[in-house]
Amino acid sequence: MSHETLDAAAASLPAEAIDAIERAATSAHRHEELFSERAANIRQSAVRDVFDISLRPGLVSLAGGSPYLRSLPLDRLAETAARIIADDGLTALQYGAGQGTEELRTQICAVMAAEGITDAQPENVVITAGSQSAQDVATKLFCNPGDVVLVEDPTYVGALNTFEAYQVQVETVPMDQSGLVPELLEARIAALQLAGKSIKFLYTIPSFNNPSGITLSAERRQQIVDICRTANILIIEDNPYGLLRFNGEPLAPLRADNPDDVIYMGSFSKIFAPGLRIGWALVPAHLQRRYYLAAEAVTLCPPALNQMLVSAYLRDFDWQGQIRTYRSLYAERCRAMLSALEEYMPEGATWTSPEGGFFVWVTLPEGVDTYPLLHKAIDAGVVFIPGAAFTPSDEPSNKLRLAFSAVPPDAIREGVRRLAPVLQEALAAR
Amino acid sequence: MSHETLDAAAASLPAEAIDAIERAATSAHRHEELFSERAANIRQSAVRDVFDISLRPGLVSLAGGSPYLRSLPLDRLAETAARIIADDGLTALQYGAGQGTEELRTQICAVMAAEGITDAQPENVVITAGSQSAQDVATKLFCNPGDVVLVEDPTYVGALNTFEAYQVQVETVPMDQSGLVPELLEARIAALQLAGKSIKFLYTIPSFNNPSGITLSAERRQQIVDICRTANILIIEDNPYGLLRFNGEPLAPLRADNPDDVIYMGSFSKIFAPGLRIGWALVPAHLQRRYYLAAEAVTLCPPALNQMLVSAYLRDFDWQGQIRTYRSLYAERCRAMLSALEEYMPEGATWTSPEGGFFVWVTLPEGVDTYPLLHKAIDAGVVFIPGAAFTPSDEPSNKLRLAFSAVPPDAIREGVRRLAPVLQEALAAR
Incomplete structure (x- = not known):
């Protein structure tokens, strides 16, 4: 897997780089003069492209915050759409x-x-x-x-x-x-x-x-x-x-x-x-x-x-019953993630204990930058979102987001197991 | 029907009027200070509200440019959506x-x-x-x-x-x-x-x-x-x-x-x-x-x-066949409108002869303002869109838009018949 691809995917592509690509493509035009001032602020979303990478077979994706739809009554929904x-x-x-x-x-x-x-x-x-x-x-x-x-x-x-x-x-x-x-x-x-x-x-x-x-x-x-x-x-x-x-x-x-x-x-x-x-x-x-x-x-x-x-x-439909189903499903996945973190995470890592939703937020010791770790994690078979994506600053971040919503408990556990040595190595290298 | 309602519906509500409504509602707040500069430029679309009025029973609407969907194969589309x-x-x-x-x-x-x-x-x-x-x-x-x-x-x-x-x-x-x-x-x-x-x-x-x-x-x-x-x-x-x-x-x-x-x-x-x-x-x-x-x-x-x-x-599906169906359907409706205009329009009115699409554009002699005529047309049982909606200027317009896409030929003919005396009266009053 090329790291260039990942670089583009894993972080906001700088406006200057987009400018350069467009200048090269437009030697016959001066359309770049036409962009609004706000255009320079329009950037690639890290989450979206990591989401694409995470669809590759064999990877455990703890990146995308997609809901788990298998428990929806698809056949009845199909009939309903047809009737409408x-x-x-x-x-x-x-x-x-x-x-x-x-x-x-x-x-x-x-x-x-x-x-x-x-x-x-x-x-x-x-x-x-x-x-x-x-x-x-x-x-x-x-x-x-x-x-x-x-x-x-x-x-x-x-x-x-x-x-x-x-x-x-x-x-x-x-x-x-x-x-x-x-x-x-x-x-x-x-x-x-x-x-x-x-x-x-x-x-x-x-x-x-x-x-x-x-x-x-x-x-x-x-x-x-x-x-x-x-x-x-x-x-x-x-x-x-x-x-x-x-x-x-x-x-x-x-x-x-x-x-x-x-x-x-x-x-x-x-x-x-x-x-x-x-x-x-x-x-x-x-x-x-x-x-x-x-x-x-x-x-x-x-x-x-x-x-x-x-x-x-x-x-x-019983939409409130479906929400109860989701609540216990996501609660189980969250427990699986927290227990895997407890088991595998290196000394020095901490994390949040959510009362709902889709995400756990992991903090590594100061001085660790989670962005370059993403390449290594993908090589190890797991995807996460580096913390820098979630702040307006361009500073390195020692945080990372893990989503437990989209994958079953066994895969969550396997993903955390694959992630642990990558983090361990980064901590040791400080 | 109240003319206040129509006034709001039939033309862009001035930004000052919206401001006044909001000031009255917000005596406890100063949220109006928070609007962006562009907010003052965000206006009511004349077409949208006339579209709502035109759903009233008994009115012939030559206002909204909605496509005619009855010729779509709804049952097969229903099955398709269900299968998806x-x-x-x-x-x-x-x-x-x-x-x-x-x-x-x-x-x-x-x-x-x-x-x-x-x-x-x-x-x-x-x-x-x-x-x-x-x-x-x-x-x-x-x-x-x-x-x-x-x-x-x-x-x-x-x-x-x-x-x-x-x-x-x-x-x-x-x-x-x-x-x-x-x-x-x-x-x-x-x-x-x-x-x-x-x-x-x-x-x-x-x-x-x-x-x-x-x-x-x-x-x-x-x-x-x-x-x-x-x-x-x-x-x-x-x-x-x-x-x-x-x-x-x-x-x-x-x-x-x-x-x-x-x-x-x-x-x-x-x-x-x-x-x-x-x-x-x-x-x-x-x-x-x-x-x-x-x-x-x-x-x-x-x-x-x-x-x-x-x-x-x-x-x-045979989407190209469906387009052929639409083309002959709309061509027939356009012919119905043009022939009704020929028959009923007062001397001095002119109109376009479209080669496709949904609309005919009628021009009245200089000095006639079509906006106040909308009230009278609705009283006469027909709706159109005054020409002023289609320019950035706030000047009166002697034009009006008639859509032939959404109603059958008989209704088009009846709508034009109802519209004619309203225009005739306006021309006579000049």
């Missing part, structure tokens, strides 16, 4: 309302009620092409170049890519094992505002953060909202995993008691099927109209067939 | 490649070959959430605030909304009955460049332009490309209707002989099913990578199920 097209094809295959169907928006309110948002109104729900598109619309609507967006350190790589494409200055706030630290958030806001920065929103994944698996404690949630409210900063709450808590009831989202402060983003990608690309934003009433218009300018309307299939799933 | 989910559900419902499936990108090259683009490579195709999303990505990638985009006068309202959301200065170039006038394009470019403007691209719908139905003549096509090449301006060629020519072969797109000059945008919305939201961009090789990354940052990946359904349709 046969009976309602003229609607399912036609243009629809830009905001999404009223039926699905109403059902989404019931899904949100299952995790503690009890006052949502269908007219404030905007259906989007996955949460990714909801993040894109929010950034477009609020962020001028140079504006600040606050994120957890670490945070979702796809959101970083979206923010950077709008030339936003992304600033991190540290987490501890109980999530974002309120005092540090407050201090960071004060420092940035003192420096004359315009902070538009805090982007947070409070439950089972991607990539760290860390959950913001119940006690801190209202504190975080109050800090942002005082500073006049919106909160973008990204909660794709919230219902996938291994034990007990879901924690109430930040949005629950704070309808005016939070744009809440949900998704069917983790609790049903990502291939349908159906997510949503629950938008404060006073911001809804502009948000909806901005979404419409991007995709015109969400796909009607996909919305009707999700509606049928929520109406005719 | 039952046999390949783990792929169809999962995340996929950001650029779209290789199978569909390869098939799309064959679709483009049917209209004269014979050298397209699958690696240069990026599948998007309809053409709308392809336009959004292109604007994001190339346009800084204040940059100029050239468009035909008139042009597609959805593209105008997209451009304005990026704070682009949209400049129009006149058409005559043979489409965009090369000399006027050249003069417009020269004047704008002399004024120091940075022109990024020409957005054009050369075949059966929406809303005018006008087609750029074969002779002018290369002239337009050469003018833009000399001025180092990209061309965005939007060609959703190209295969829907009533008689004879499709005209070769501008892209056909000019692979490096044109970002070509195609769509399955008019030749198959808009509810799937599958479109594409064919991007010059030297621009492909950045275009793809920008698309990925917006939606992560296109929906796998929808792509597989389109692939099955192109593989297992």
